[in-house]
Amino acid sequence: DVKVTQSSRYLVKRTGEKVFLECVQDMDHENMFWYRQDPGLGLRLIYFSYDVKMKEKGDIPEGYSVSREKKERFSLILESASTNQTSMYLCASNQKQTQYFGPGTRLLVL
Amino acid sequence: AQSVAQPEDQVNVAEGNPLTVKCTYSVSGNPYLFWYVQYPNRGLQFLLKYITGDNLVKGSYGFEAEFNKSQTSFHLKKPSALVSDSALYFCAVRVKDDSWGKLQFGAGTQVVVTP
Numbered sequence: 633d634v635k636v637t638q639s640s641r642y643l644v645k646r647t648g649e650k651v652f653l654e655c656v657q658d659m660d661h662e663n664m665f666w667y668r669q670d671p672g673l674g675l676r677l678i679y680f681s682y683d684v685k686m687k688e689k690g691d692i693p694e695g696y697s698v699s700r701e702k703k704e705r706f707s708l709i710l711e712s713a714s715t716n717q718t719s720m721y722l723c724a725s726n727q728k729q730t731q732y733f734g735p736g737t738r739l740l741v742l
Numbered sequence: 743a744q745s746v747a748q749p750e751d752q753v754n755v756a757e758g759n760p761l762t763v764k765c766t767y768s769v770s771g772n773p774y775l776f777w778y779v780q781y782p783n784r785g786l787q788f789l790l791k792y793i794t795g796d797n798l799v800k801g802s803y804g805f806e807a808e809f810n811k812s813q814t815s816f817h818l819k820k821p822s823a824l825v826s827d828s829a830l831y832f833c834a835v836r837v838k839d840d841s842w843g844k845l846q847f848g849a850g851t852q853v854v855v856t857p
Contacts, residue, residue, distance in 0.1 A: 636785075663842055672751075674832060674847040675786075682842050690844075722785055726843045729774055729793055729836070733785040 635659065636734035638723055643739045651710040653737050655723030662727060664706035666690075666698060669720040669736070681706055713741045744769040746835050748848035755855055761823040763851045765816045765833030774836040775816040776845065777807055779829045786832060792816060803827070823855045 639654035657664065663682050667675040667690075677690030679698040687698050695717060699707045706725075710717055718741045724731040745768045755761050767773060774793055778786040790801025797809040807818045816833060830852050834845040 641783075665844075667847075672849055674746075674849040675834075675845075676847075677844060680842060680844065688842070724786075729843065730776070730788055730791060731843065731845060732788065733778075735785040736783075738783070 636723060636725055636732055638721075638734040638737050640737050641735060643737060645710075645713050645739065645741050647714060647741060649710075649713050649741075651713050651739065651741075653708040653710075653721055653723075653739070655706045655708070655725075655734055656704055657706075657725040657732075658704065659725060659727065659732070660703065661725035662703075663725060664700065665724045665726075665731065666696075666706065666708045667722045667724065668692070668717075669722055675722065678708065713739075715741050717741050744773075744835055744837055744846045746833050746846050746848035748831075748833055748851045750851050751849075752852040752854060755823050755853070757825050757855055757857050758822050761818075761820040761827065761853065761855070763818040763831050763833075763853060765818065765848060767814050767816065767833070767835040769835055769837050772838045774838055775807075775809060776834040776836070777801065777805070777816075777818050778832045778834065780832065780850075781829050789818070789831075823853075825855050825857055828853055828855045 636657045665680040666678045681700040697709045721737045723734040776791045777789040792809040833848040
């Protein structure tokens with residue numbers, strides 16, 4: 633059975649804090665993705681990775697970075713959190729056609 | 743560039759009635775098309791996909807979708823809606839040549855099924 637997990641369901645952080653969001657998949661998938669979801673905007677791709685240590689910018693990479701040191705783990709980093717990064721963050725992985733999603737992390741930046 | 747449009751922010755339907763959620767797309771090549779569903783405070787769950795072959799695709803929970811190339815549409819349907827179908831539905835498109843499998847999502851359609 634497909635399994636993508638995210639380290640936290642809810643997070644509250646202060647402006648300027650460094651924030652780490654972790655995602656783990658147990659399907660040996662090559663590709664992993666980070667999205668943010670905002671009402672009326674759907675899902676927007678922040679970054680994706682197609683192999684260990686390999687990454688590509690998505691549509692909205694500004695203010696974010698990523699790390700993929702192991703195949704199963706893909707981390708999203710907010711170097712200095714801002715209030716406009718309050719959102720739902722979703723991680724996904726795929727091998728062929730279908731992306732499988734984690735449960736999401738709802739981040740509130742105060 | 744590819745894009746997806748879901749023209750309705752919300753669809754209201756009575757339980758037992760047919761449910762349709764609309765999706766149109768724009769891509770430069772041949773598309774892969776997907777439907778996902780999201781229940782409150784949850785991640786997205788895969789419902790169904792069109793890759794090739796039969797234009798009518800059947801998926802989970804009694805849902806189906808029809809690929810119409812001439813109208814560039816991929817509408818999601820269910821013959822008889824349930825209250826438990828109330829959720830947020832997303833259509834997504836991927837260009838076949840994209841080896842990384844990046845998806846472009848629509849804005850989502852909220853489905854409300856009333857008893």
